[in-house]
Amino acid sequence: MPELPEVETIRRQLDKVLLQKTISSVEIRLNKQVKGITVPDFKKQLTNSKIFETRRRAKMLALGIKKNKQVGYLVFHLKMTGQLIFDNQHGELKGGGHPIKNSLEKLPNKYSHVFFKFKDGSRLYFNDMRQFGWVTLIDKYSDIEGLSATPLGVEPLSKDFKLEQFIMCLKKRPRIRIYQALMDQRCVVGVGNIYANESLFLSDIRPTRRIKNINKQEFTKLYTIIKQILRRSVSVRGTTIGNYMDALGDYGKFSKQLKVYQRDEEPCVNKCGNLVIRKKINSRSTFYCPKCQK
DNA sequence: TATATTGTTACACC
DNA sequence: TGGTGTAACAATAT
Numbered sequence A: 001m002p003e004l005p006e007v008e009t010i011r012r013q014l015d016k017v018l019l020q021k022t023i024s025s026v027e028i029r030l031n032k033q034v035k036g037i038t039v040p041d042f043k044k045q046l047t048n049s050k051i052f053e054t055r056r057r058a059k060m061l062a063l064g065i066k067k068n069k070q071v072g073y074l075v076f077h078l079k080m081t082g083q084l085i086f087d088n089q090h091g092e093l094k095g096g097g098h099p100i101k102n103s104l105e106k107l108p109n110k111y112s113h114v115f116f117k118f119k120d121g122s123r124l125y126f127n128d129m130r131q132f133g134w135v136t137l138i139d140k141y142s143d144i145e146g147l148s149a150t151p152l153g154v155e156p157l158s159k160d161f162k163l164e165q166f167i168m169c170l171k172k173r174p175r176i177r178i179y180q181a182l183m184d185q186r187c188v189v190g191v192g193n194i195y196a197n198e199s200l201f202l203s204d205i206r207p208t209r210r211i212k213n214i215n216k217q218e219f220t221k222l223y224t225i226i227k228q229i230l231r232r233s234v235s236v237r238g239t240t241i242g243n244y245m246d247a248l249g250d251y252g253k254f255s256k257q258l259k260v261y262q263r264d265e266e267p268c269v270n271k272c273g274n275l276v277i278r279k280k281i282n283s284r285s286t287f288y289c290p291k292c293q294k
Numbered sequence B: 001t002a003t004a005t006t007g008t009t010a011c012a013c014c
Numbered sequence C: 001t002g003g004t005g006t007a008a009c010a011a012t013a014t
Helices: A004-018 A040-047 A141-147 A163-171 A178-183 A191-204 A216-235
Strands: A023-028 A050-057 A060-067 A070-077 A083-087 A092-099 A111-116 A122-128 A132-138 A277-281 A284-288
Touching: A004 A050, A004 A060, A004 A083, A004 A216, A023 A040, A023 A277, A040 A132, A050 A141, A070 A083, A070 A111, A092 A163, A132 A141, A178 A191, A178 A284, A191 A216, A191 A284
Parallel strands: none
Antiparallel strands: A023 A111, A050 A060, A060 A070, A070 A132, A083 A092, A083 A122, A111 A122, A277 A284
C-alpha cells in the first residue's frame, strides 16, 4: 500500500527518467480509472504534451505537463494496489508500487489499465490490480487539494509541519482515537496503516487512546517519531509488503524495520514478554504491544 | 469461501 | 445539530 515514503520513492525514480519526455499517445483499457474528465478529452490534452516536473502531495503523485505553453498536471492516486512503472523498452524498469506476482514479466499485462507512450518509444504503465486507484488531469497545481474529500493537512517532511500546530489540530477532535487521527489526513498527510502503527509503537502510545487523554510530552514524541520514521523509510525506498519482487532492487527495504505492523501473535520486539495484539479500529487493523504501549 | 485492503459515503446514535 | 462510530462499497488475489 503506497503511503508517503512509497509514493515519494516512485516520484524520485520517475523524476530521473520522465523529464522532457513527450507523450505521443495514451492507451486506456479501463475507462473508469480516469476520473473527472472524459476519456477523449484526457487523451486529446495529453497527446503531444511534454513532462516538465514531478510532484507529490500527500499520497498523490503529479506529473507537470506542458503543451504550447499550456500547463496541466496529470495526477495519480495508487490507493491500495496501484503501480507506476516506467519501461524504457530496453529491459530497464523503474517506479513501482504494490507488488503483484509476475506483473513485470510482461507489459502491458492484465492490470495495465492506463498507459502512456512517449516519442522515444519508452512507456509509463499505470497498473492496478484492485482498480481502486485513479488518474486525472487538472489545469493548475493548486487544484490537487480538491481531489481529496477531506481537507488535506500538512506535509510531515516540510518546514510547515510544526509541533504546536499539530497538537492544536489533533485537539479539535478530542474524543477520537489517535490512530484514526493519524490515518485521516487532516492534521498530517501521508501516514497510512503501516506508519500509523509503527509510529505509535515507537511513541509507546496505544492506537486506541483518545486524543483528550494524551499529554504534551506524548504528542511531542509522536511528532518527532513521525518525521523520523518517514524520513528513514524514504531513505530506504519505502516498505514492500507481500511478495518481494525485485525487478531492479526497486522495492522497499523498510519492511525489515517494521516492529509491530503485521506482527500479531509475535513477541514484542522490546522483549517485554508480551505478544503483539491485532485489533480493528474503524474496520482497519491496528497492531500494538499491550504492555509497552500505554 | 471468507478475508483483506483504502478512501469515501451513508446512516445510526447520542 | 454535530461529533462520532459502524458498515458498505469499489475489485480480486490468496
